[in-house]
Amino acid sequence: MKVIFSPLITRLLYILSVAVLIGGITVFFLSLPWTLEQRLLGITASTSLIFLLIIFRQLGTPRPDEPDVARFVANRELFEELYENSPVPYVRTRKDGTIIDVNAKALQLFNVRESEVVGSDLFSYLTGDEKTADHIARIPNLVSAGAFVNDQEGIVKRADGEMRWVIVSAFPYANQSESLVTLVDITKQKNIDAAKSEFVSLASHQLRTPISSIKWNMELLSSPLIGTLNDKQKQYVDKVNRSAVRMGLLINDFLDASQLEMGTFEGHAETIELAGFIDEQLEEFVERVMSKQLVVKRAYTPEQLNLTVDSHLLRMVLTNLISNAVKYTPPKGTVTVGYEVHEGQVHISVTDTGMGIPEQDHEKLFGKFFRASNTRESLIEGTGIGLYIVRQAVKKMFGSLSFGSKEGVGTRFVVSLPLSSDSARV
Amino acid sequence: MNTDTTKKILIVEDEPDLLEALSTAMTVAGGFETLTALDGEKAVELAFTEKPDMIFLDIRIPKLDGSQVLEQIRADEAWGKEVPVSILTAQSDMGVLSRALEIGGPNTNYLTKTDWSLEKLVGHVNEVLGVNQ
Numbered sequence: 001m002k003v004i005f006s007p008l009i010t011r012l013l014y015i016l017s018v019a020v021l022i023g024g025i026t027v028f029f030l031s032l033p034w035t036l037e038q039r040l041l042g043i044t045a046s047t048s049l050i051f052l053l054i055i056f057r058q059l060g061t062p063r064p065d066e067p068d069v070a071r072f073v074a075n076r077e078l079f080e081e082l083y084e085n086s087p088v089p090y091v092r093t094r095k096d097g098t099i100i101d102v103n104a105k106a107l108q109l110f111n112v113r114e115s116e117v118v119g120s121d122l123f124s125y126l127t128g129d130e131k132t133a134d135h136i137a138r139i140p141n142l143v144s145a146g147a148f149v150n151d152q153e154g155i156v157k158r159a160d161g162e163m164r165w166v167i168v169s170a171f172p173y174a175n176q177s178e179s180l181v182t183l184v185d186i187t188k189q190k191n192i193d194a195a196k197s198e199f200v201s202l203a204s205h206q207l208r209t210p211i212s213s214i215k216w217n218m219e220l221l222s223s224p225l226i227g228t229l230n231d232k233q234k235q236y237v238d239k240v241n242r243s244a245v246r247m248g249l250l251i252n253d254f255l256d257a258s259q260l261e262m263g264t265f266e267g268h269a270e271t272i273e274l275a276g277f278i279d280e281q282l283e284e285f286v287e288r289v290m291s292k293q294l295v296v297k298r299a300y301t302p303e304q305l306n307l308t309v310d311s312h313l314l315r316m317v318l319t320n321l322i323s324n325a326v327k328y329t330p331p332k333g334t335v336t337v338g339y340e341v342h343e344g345q346v347h348i349s350v351t352d353t354g355m356g357i358p359e360q361d362h363e364k365l366f367g368k369f370f371r372a373s374n375t376r377e378s379l380i381e382g383t384g385i386g387l388y389i390v391r392q393a394v395k396k397m398f399g400s401l402s403f404g405s406k407e408g409v410g411t412r413f414v415v416s417l418p419l420s421s422d423s424a425r426v
Numbered sequence: 427m428n429t430d431t432t433k434k435i436l437i438v439e440d441e442p443d444l445l446e447a448l449s450t451a452m453t454v455a456g457g458f459e460t461l462t463a464l465d466g467e468k469a470v471e472l473a474f475t476e477k478p479d480m481i482f483l484d485i486r487i488p489k490l491d492g493s494q495v496l497e498q499i500r501a502d503e504a505w506g507k508e509v510p511v512s513i514l515t516a517q518s519d520m521g522v523l524s525r526a527l528e529i530g531g532p533n534t535n536y537l538t539k540t541d542w543s544l545e546k547l548v549g550h551v552n553e554v555l556g557v558n559q
Binding site: 204205207208209211212213215216217219220223225226248251252268 | 441443444447448450451454455486516524538539540541543544545
């Protein structure tokens with residue numbers, strides 16, 4: 001560490017050195033073989049010159065530097081304290097990644113002693129998984145070229161073999177000859193994320209399997225190929241079937257919603273033909289449409305349209321909107337499904353001549369488990385999670401959602417999605 | 427391939443109740459011959475000894491998972507590369523599914539258990555095998 005004196009000592013040393021200088025000059029002139037006047041004149045002239053020089057120097061510099069030194073010392077102590085005690089692990093490295101020093105939190109992260117880590121290569125500790133290793137390896141080049149590295153995911157391999165997930169940021173300083181690297185430990189969050197995904201996957205498997213078993217075995221029970229049931233038995237079997245179907249749909253909804261919420265939903269954009277895709281979704285509702293004698297109208301402009309989108313999300317949106325339209329439209333009503341293109345966006349609409357949504361409910365419409373006040377009296381089954389899923393899924397597709405509704409007249413939902421593929425990333 | 431005309435279907439499913447129901451539907455309603463496996467190892471063994479005409483494959487199964495089974499089957503240059511495989515699962519993890527579909531390549535379908543009735547599944551087999559009902 002460079003030695004820095006306090007302002008008082010600096011001043012004393014300064015006065016002392018001037019005194020020594022003048023003393024030296026006096027001795028020098030006295031020792032010369034001149035007359036006394038000449039020697040006194042020499043001493044006076046030299047000391048005056050020195051004082052003049054000191055005065056000029058004082059005038060030339062704006063302020064004596066004692067307060068700056070104080071501030072500098074205080075700042076330095078503050079920065080050292082901040083660096084050392086920061087809850088964020090800091091590592092200072094040379095251009096090539098050689099570690100200059102680390103703070104306490106970084107030592108804790110690496111789980112080593114300071115002497116072991118200083119002088120070694122940061123990238124012998126810091127790597128990535130198959131997705132991120134390349135990005136991590138590029139950090140020294142980026143930083144020595146003067147670039148900043150922000151929030152890159154990486155892995156710290158500790159000496160004891162344990163792995164810690166970290167968010168790496170780095171920036172160059174001292175004319176890009178050194179860099180400061182921060183490593184935020186996110187292992188805990190990573191584990192929670194993995195646990196959430198695992199839970200959803202497990203729950204979907206564990207809940208759906210018994211429902212499938214009920215449905216399939218009920219189907220066998222009612223199959224004439226296996227045997228004949230009497231009418232009463234058939235009725236009971238139908239009831240069990242309907243419940244199983246309902247339970248299956250509910251589980252799908254809950255899992256969709258939780259995956260969207262947790263952010264564990266993995267998107268896959270693909271190009272689909274929209275008209276055919278909507279027709280496919282409509283087919284799922286043929287039975288219900290027929291039994292309610294509904295008229296289904298299709299309004300596709302243009303007749304065919306390629307759209308790059310996450311088909312799983314779009315299916316969620318369409319089935320929920322169509323399902324609602326079919327559900328809340330009285331027999332012999334009309335459901336219109338269509339799309340049109342406007343200013344780089346496709347507007348997909350689902351319109352019904354159903355019971356409508358009361359105006360006081362419009363604001364709460366997309367809340368979880370919300371059901372409009374007029375549906376609760378009408379004995380129509382529903383959980384109120386459908387529109388919540390629709391809104392989450394549309395958001396995930398970078399689209400927007402609007403609706404208009406009049407009680408007793410009908411409801412129209414419009415989903416607007418970007419047409420260009422670059423905005424269809426998920 | 428089989429010499430007789432009865433098509434052989436391998437069903438891989440770790441849940442015995444589901445396995446039995448699906449197998450019954452395939453034999454009784456579909457008129458197919460069925461082979462059944464409760465885990466991935468048995469599935470691979472039966473697949474290569476019996477060379478079925480089609481395979482129903484669950485993803486979350488013991489010993490080898492569905493993707494691993496599919497990988498081994500598709501590695502076979504002749505029969506395994508071509509045999510139609512329908513992934514029949516309760517799984518909703520799109521990451522796992524898309525990986526399996528990628529391994530499977532063409533001739534691979536994906537069906538969710540809860541959405542498919544036995545009747546529809548028999549229809550699906552007929553369609554995949556090109557059998558006229």
